[in-house]
Amino acid sequence: MTPKPTESELEILSIIWQKGKVTVRDVHEKLAEIKDTGYTTTLKTMQIMHVKGLLHRDEKNRTHVYFAAIGEKVTQKNLVENFVATAFGGSAKNLVMQALGQGNTSKEELDEIRAFLDQIENEK
């Protein structure tokens, strides 16, 4: 089983999930918008992620091309599971209500959630 990504690794994964195939530079530049760390730090982290099995890479060219080895949904599922267990006493409901209570969710999104709710209930 691939290990749980660390916080930094998750930042990188997010970028890769969004962009698909990337070079270290791609990631580093995107990361630079929110973080102020050196290029080799990003490189090193991605190399480690590769060793851990979090990323695959194509080494055909000098500039390696990386891509995610684990899916976004699957990863989120595992993270949420763990998060609910350790921070919300195992209750997904509590997490959901806390997340919604934050305020920053538009009417449209709330409706989407409602529709999703209907769908789940029907399956029960």
Add this chain to the structure above:
Amino acid sequence: MTPKPTESELEILSIIWQKGKVTVRDVHEKLAEIKDTGYTTTLKTMQIMHVKGLLHRDEKNRTHVYFAAIGEKVTQKNLVENFVATAFGGSAKNLVMQALGQGNTSKEELDEIRAFLDQIENEK
């Protein structure tokens, strides 16, 4: 600002939020159900949490009594905020749908969430 609790600290906080005032032994015994670490490990962690300002304690008696210095809701709010930002591209909706998709939420709870949804929409 009190720092973000680590994973181990969160396990301890969860227990304390549930029990209120506790001794190290209380926490350690509860922790023993899910973890297999020594008593002094729990002690040390709680001492560190005290120094960090995560816990307060009453030292009047030999056996110190600890209690949470930060509220459960406030902490969860911060954690969710951070979690949504790093793992869900800032979209609370995505997190909510992932959490609900897990399957383990009862019909009753889903209804509670629906009611909460109504309430939020009315406030908009």
Add this chain to the structure above:
DNA sequence: ATATTTGTACGAAATAAATCGTAGATAAAA
């Protein structure tokens, strides 16, 4: 009264995570 248990303090080791610098190769620019 003495031995055992239970408690805190505290240093330190073990482990994990994040960061960076330097070397050396290749590619691109001048």
Add this chain to the structure above:
DNA sequence: TTTTATCTACGATTTATTTCGTACAAATAT
């Protein structure tokens, strides 16, 4: 063809986190 820029590899450092052993005091049991 030099020089400059760009890449990877990799060791090393720094910082954070988790874990535990030992010392010593207080309470409890024998």
